[in-house]
Amino acid sequence: MEIEESVIFDINSHHVATITLNRPHLRNAFDEIMIQKLISLLCDLKENHKPRVLILRGNGPAFCAGADLSWMKRSAGFSKSQNLEDARQLAVLMETLDTLPFPTITYAHGAVFGGGIGLLACSDLVIAAESTLLALSETRLGLVPAVISPYVLRSMGPLARRYMLSGERFTATQAQHMGLVHEVVDAMDSEYLIYENVTSFLKGGPQSQAIIKQMIRDVESVETHEETQRMTIQLIADVRSSEEAQKGLLAFFEKTSPKWAPEGS
Numbered sequence: 001m002e003i004e005e006s007v008i009f010d011i012n013s014h015h016v017a018t019i020t021l022n023r024p025h026l027r028n029a030f031d032e033i034m035i036q037k038l039i040s041l042l043c044d045l046k047e048n049h050k051p052r053v054l055i056l057r058g059n060g061p062a063f064c065a066g067a068d069l070s071w072m073k074r075s076a077g078f079s080k081s082q083n084l085e086d087a088r089q090l091a092v093l094m095e096t097l098d099t100l101p102f103p104t105i106t107y108a109h110g111a112v113f114g115g116g117i118g119l120l121a122c123s124d125l126v127i128a129a130e131s132t133l134l135a136l137s138e139t140r141l142g143l144v145p146a147v148i149s150p151y152v153l154r155s156m157g158p159l160a161r162r163y164m165l166s167g168e169r170f171t172a173t174q175a176q177h178m179g180l181v182h183e184v185v186d187a188m189d190s191e192y193l194i195y196e197n198v199t200s201f202l203k204g205g206p207q208s209q210a211i212i213k214q215m216i217r218d219v220e221s222v223e224t225h226e227e228t229q230r231m232t233i234q235l236i237a238d239v240r241s242s243e244e245a246q247k248g249l250l251a252f253f254e255k256t257s258p259k260w261a262p263e264g265s
Contacts, residue, residue: 017055029064029068
């Protein structure tokens with residue numbers, strides 16, 4: 001286990017990685033240092049560790065209360081170029097998390113405000129404790145949720161407008177109805193639900209999962225039905241002849257588990 005000042009990283013023998021936000025005294029609010037560490041860890045995971053699943057969570061009473069107030073206070077005195085670079089780094093963090101080629105699970109609890117909601121919106125599966133409170137609180141500080149807005153709008157849909165404009169708090173159940181949260185659970189049952197979903201993801205082919213995540217982005221960006229059709233026809237034709245697909249189909253017909261799946265699945 002590698003412990004850093006603001007982030008804890010671990011990867012187990014099943015290639016399940018965990019990144020834990022570790023500033024509990026600040027409700028895991030992030031600053032420029034924490035953002036850099038998260039970017040570095042995510043890039044290292046993608047390039048070197050290549051985990052099957054990533055779990056993102058927070059230590060202490062809250063998952064992430066958004067931006068560190070002392071960082072925000074310092075940023076008030078930044079030049080325009082410094083503010084541009086700060087915003088660029090947050091954008092890199094969100095894009096890096098969003099485009100990881102393996103499934104990501106985020107567990108939210110306590111408070112999830114501002115940029116913390118961006119982390120949820122960039123995750124493949126979000127599990128939240130029933131007592132979680134969320135807010136796109138930027139407007140109450142005279143700010144805007146600019147960098148996270150593409151991901152939040154994708155997840156929350158039209159109702160994101162209301163919460164961006166009001167900054168009001170909403171519950172985990174409300175977040176689930178909007179699509180930002182996928183599972184709401186009693187905090188006592190969270191570990192079991194995380195484990196259950198990790199196991200489910202491990203049953204999928206790692207190459208196919210990476211291709212699916214890229215496919216989703218590609219389909220979202222295509223402008224015409226004809227272009228989508230051409231792209232997806234070519235994709236399935238290519239994937240069917242891949243080594244992973246051949247092994248997966250063989251295991252299915254032989255009623256065995258493919259090599260990548262957990263034993264007994």
